Amino acid sequence: xxxxxxxxxxxxxxxxxxxxxxxxAELEGIVDSIKVDRIGxxxxxxxxxxxxxxxxxxxxxxxxGLCVKSINADGTIxxxxxxxxxxxxxxxxxxxxxxxxxxxxxTKPIHLQSEADRxxxxxxxxMFIDIGCNKxxxxxxxxxxxxxxxxxxxxxxxxxxxxxxxxLDDRVGCAAIIEIxxxxxxxxxxxxxCVQEEVGLRGSAVAAKGLHADLVINFEGTICADTEGVxxxxxxxxxxxxxxxxxxxxxxxxxxxxxxxxVAVAEKNKIPYQYRRTAxxxxxxxxxxxxxxxxxxxxxxxxxxxxxxxxxxxxxNDYENLVKLVAQYLKSExxxx
Amino acid sequence: MNKELLxxxxxxxxxxxxxxxVIDVIRDEIxxxxxxxxxxxxxxxxxxxxxxxxxxxxAGHMDQIGLMITFISDEGFLHFGTIGGMSPTICYGTRFVFxxxxxxxxxxxRLDDPKAITFDKMYLDIGAKDKEDAExxxxxxxxxxxxxxxxxxxxxxxxxxxxxxxGCFIMxxxxxxxxxxxxxxxxxxTSQEEVGLRGAKTAAFxxxxxxxxxxxxxxxxxxxxxxxxxxxxxxxxxxxxKDASLLCHPTMINHLEKCAKDANIKYQFEILEAGGTDSGAxxxxxxxxxxxxxxxxxxxxxxxxxxxxxxxxxxxxNLTVKALETAI
Numbered sequence: 001x002x003x004x005x006x007x008x009x010x011x012x013x014x015x016x017x018x019x020x021x022x023x024x025a026e027l028e029g030i031v032d033s034i035k036v037d038r039i040g041x042x043x044x045x046x047x048x049x050x051x052x053x054x055x056x057x058x059x060x061x062x063x064x065g066l067c068v069k070s071i072n073a074d075g076t077i078x079x080x081x082x083x084x085x086x087x088x089x090x091x092x093x094x095x096x097x098x099x100x101x102x103x104x105x106x107t108k109p110i111h112l113q114s115e116a117d118r119x120x121x122x123x124x125x126x127m128f129i130d131i132g133c134n135k136x137x138x139x140x141x142x143x144x145x146x147x148x149x150x151x152x153x154x155x156x157x158x159x160x161x162x163x164x165x166x167x168l169d170d171r172v173g174c175a176a177i178i179e180i181x182x183x184x185x186x187x188x189x190x191x192x193x194c195v196q197e198e199v200g201l202r203g204s205a206v207a208a209k210g211l212h213a214d215l216v217i218n219f220e221g222t223i224c225a226d227t228e229g230v231x232x233x234x235x236x237x238x239x240x241x242x243x244x245x246x247x248x249x250x251x252x253x254x255x256x257x258x259x260x261x262x263v264a265v266a267e268k269n270k271i272p273y274q275y276r277r278t279a280x281x282x283x284x285x286x287x288x289x290x291x292x293x294x295x296x297x298x299x300x301x302x303x304x305x306x307x308x309x310x311x312x313x314x315x316x317n318d319y320e321n322l323v324k325l326v327a328q329y330l331k332s333e334x335x336x337x
Numbered sequence: 338m339n340k341e342l343l344x345x346x347x348x349x350x351x352x353x354x355x356x357x358x359v360i361d362v363i364r365d366e367i368x369x370x371x372x373x374x375x376x377x378x379x380x381x382x383x384x385x386x387x388x389x390x391x392x393x394x395x396a397g398h399m400d401q402i403g404l405m406i407t408f409i410s411d412e413g414f415l416h417f418g419t420i421g422g423m424s425p426t427i428c429y430g431t432r433f434v435f436x437x438x439x440x441x442x443x444x445x446x447r448l449d450d451p452k453a454i455t456f457d458k459m460y461l462d463i464g465a466k467d468k469e470d471a472e473x474x475x476x477x478x479x480x481x482x483x484x485x486x487x488x489x490x491x492x493x494x495x496x497x498x499x500x501x502x503x504g505c506f507i508m509x510x511x512x513x514x515x516x517x518x519x520x521x522x523x524x525x526x527t528s529q530e531e532v533g534l535r536g537a538k539t540a541a542f543x544x545x546x547x548x549x550x551x552x553x554x555x556x557x558x559x560x561x562x563x564x565x566x567x568x569x570x571x572x573x574x575x576x577x578x579k580d581a582s583l584l585c586h587p588t589m590i591n592h593l594e595k596c597a598k599d600a601n602i603k604y605q606f607e608i609l610e611a612g613g614t615d616s617g618a619x620x621x622x623x624x625x626x627x628x629x630x631x632x633x634x635x636x637x638x639x640x641x642x643x644x645x646x647x648x649x650x651x652x653x654x655n656l657t658v659k660a661l662e663t664a665i
Contacts, residue, residue, distance in 0.1 A: 232408075233408040233410060234457070247405060247407075247478040248354070248405050248418060248420065248478075253353055253420070253529060253532060254354075255354075256354075256478075259478070275407075275477045275478060277407040277408045278407055279405060279407065279417075289379070290379070290538045292539065292542055293377055293539050293542055293543040294378035294379035294539035295378065296378055
């Protein structure tokens with residue numbers, strides 16, 4: 001399964017090579033051209049000679065994780081976090097660097113903890129990663145400063161239709177674009193697989209500069225807090241209720257005309273959809289809609305519970321409906337008017 | 338002064354990203370005075386008044402801060418996200434209005450500690466019976482803004498959206514008075530300034546101006562315990578020196594000061610420590626654009642009751658006309 005292959009790969013910001021190679025291999029022979037720009041974005045074109053509306057499809061390849069900051073005398077590793085909730089870190093299983101050296105984040109045994117220890121969250125600066133080495137010199141044989149550190153998490157299907165994996169944000173978007181590019185659709189299309197979204201929409205800032213599209217559809221895995229104890233108005237999205245359309249986030253106010261046109265297609269084809277019910281977060285659409293003289297964007301996403309963790313959970317139906325909705329939208333009259 | 342137009346401009350509902358109604362009012366007012374009037378992909382209204390000189394882009398933003406509905410509860414209460422710099426203490430107990438005229442009251446329950454007031458504890462109440470009833474008037478994604486009547490109070494003007502319909506008003510009135518422009522002029526009424534100067538960025542890219550001049554409110558530092566800033570109400574047209582988005586170019590500062598002196602227009606300088614305006618986006622376009630700002634000293638910015646002096650507005654209009662008729 002494509003999504004399993006994509007989420008099992010490691011692609012921290014600036015180290016997206018493994019993900020990029022998988023996507024490239026998937027699209028060889030399918031698209032007209034494949035290139036990698038100087039920041040590392042993978043940009044493909046399809047139907048490049050077609051006239052009329054030019055649609056860009058964008059998703060980011062990078063995932064959240066950690067990075068090696070220093071190596072202690074006892075061989076353990078100090079690290080910095082790229083978008084990871086530090087409360088999740090104790091007992092986490094990790095893969096360090098391109099060689100994917102296994103590591104764990106250990107804690108003080110419960111027997112030795114004071115009352116104060118038990119009631120508090122570990123500070124990220126007091127945590128370390130143990131890769132099984134006893135000396136700095138030994139660790140240095142395997143690990144260098146600046147190496148990425150990814151979550152170790154096995155792709156698992158469970159329940160009726162749920163998937164657990166790391167990096168669903170945003171491999172689910174990459175998978176959707178690959179599927180759509182494999183379809184027979186009439187438009188001139190550019191597929192953009194961005195680097196470094198999680199550290200500030202950096203890849204898309206570069207990709208946007210050279211892009212002359214009429215519309216960007218940005219694919220994401222997004223927040224879903226539809227769980228016990230969260231007030232219903234703070235759920236943001238509901239897992240299994242369909243792909244979600246963005247209205248606003250911190251990087252964009254989405255163009256109403258396009259939201260309405262894709263909603264009309266969903267309703268006509270009886271494809272479930274929902275709105276993303278928060279104004280928080282940000283996506284690569286932030287780069288595209290203010291690029292050049294401005295490119296309108298649609299933001300569409302699969303709800304991901306426990307996002308930015310090793311155990312993100314999504315519903316396969318939401319993914320399938322997302323692909324279906326975008327495909328129907330691209331077949332509809334909406335864009336030729 | 339055309340106070341009726343000013344009131345009309347400030348009363349129109351135009352939250353960031355939803356500036357359509359403002360475009361309609363402005364386009365009607367200016368379309369016969371310019372060579373072309375277009376709306377770009379970001380929703381900027383770009384009016385071109387052709388001239389022989391260098392290209393100057395003028396910018397005043399049409400959008401205002403507001404709320405966007407993100408969730409409607411079974412009981413018919415509306416939860417929201419904020420658009421632009423909204424403060425919970427200012428919103429508490431305040432009326433909001435949707436483009437269709439529906440009024441919502443912004444409230445919170447349980448306020449044991451007034452300091453603890455935050456948006457996640459607040460909701461809008463349109464008085465609906467339940468969700469089904471509420472959805473007759475409002476749906477998810479709809480936006481609303483402060484409901485308050487624009488009012489002339491002696492020499493002062495009190496209204497929501499002075500930030501920045503006043504900038505638009507100054508541009509419109511200057512355009513009407515303009516006789517011999519010294520520039521090829523682009524009057525840009527921008528979108529989405531309040532969420533990060535987004536409209537001005539794309540307009541500047543398309544226009545490639547040689548100079549940038551924007552029009553916006555600034556802090557009036559004259560309330561009882563105000564911090565010491567140079568600008569104040571009734572102090573005349575305010576020439577910006579800097580804010581968080583730009584250091585105004587000496588060329589523009591000198592030009593504006595010289596024009597004010599030559600035409601005997603009352604002026605003051607202003608420095609804003611927080612906040613920015615459209616010239617912040619214009620001045621970094623392409624290879625860089627010398628840019629300045631004419632500001633209106635205003636009290637209570639980002640509230641339903643922003644306040645400024647009409648005499649300052651008059652000074653700003655006159656300074657703008659003089660600045661556009663004088664070549665740099």
